[in-house]
Amino acid sequence: MTSVFLEMLDGFTRQRGVQGGLVVSERDGIVVDAHVQLGVRASVVAALAASIYRKARLSAEAAGLGGVAYVELAAVQGRLCMAGRGDLVVVLVTDGRSSVGLLRTALLRALDNLP
């Protein structure tokens, strides 16, 4: 069965260094749709990434900075890139080879296609 997010997630995962793309419900922390490589635990990433994104959003709002546009978590072996609209958050799991600038642009552009 195909979802409305399939084309978008396919586009992300074809980029260099992207190990997976997920559309996650921010409130519930569960996967709406995902396209991930073997070894990426989608449900665990979804739960934790949604929690990080939500806390970042609330922090930005509490600081009077408005909504969150983009959240990036830099880890030793890669990155989590997140952007959201409404209750949906797009999460990308990348390794060290990815081009963060390109991904960020693509991610922000993809938000326009979220329902």
Place this chain on the structure above:
Amino acid sequence: MTIAVVEPWVEAPLRHFVQDAQVTLALLLTPSGQVLGQHGFTRAVDVMAACALAAAIHASSSELGKMLEGKPFAGLHHAGATRQIFLAPAETRRGTLLCLTVFDDATSIGIVQLYFDELRGRLEAGAPGARTPPTGVLADTFEQDLNRNLTLLFRR
């Protein structure tokens, strides 16, 4: 954070779960409704009612699961306007235990499920040897055990 337990081996797993998942209420009980541990309740009568209801919900949903899929459902999630409940079984050497938890917007069902899997692993690893199961639906000492457990939890 106050965790009260009837059997010491459930304390550490329950404490980890409550801390990590940021839930407001948590109950560990047997499928017959005997409480083993709790967090967040202040009155014995509330624990008794929640245990009885959780045991009944689990029994009903397990039977529904068997009718639909040939096996009991793995867990049950009910989302309210501000608070949500999650009820799921954990298999241990002491038999099946149920975990009933209530949470709000401070956490999410994804996080609760994630840490419930850890709780299940910890309970499985930490459970002492099996007890002899009761021969009837309920043990002859059910009511006596129920009162003893509630007294132990609330020390009254």
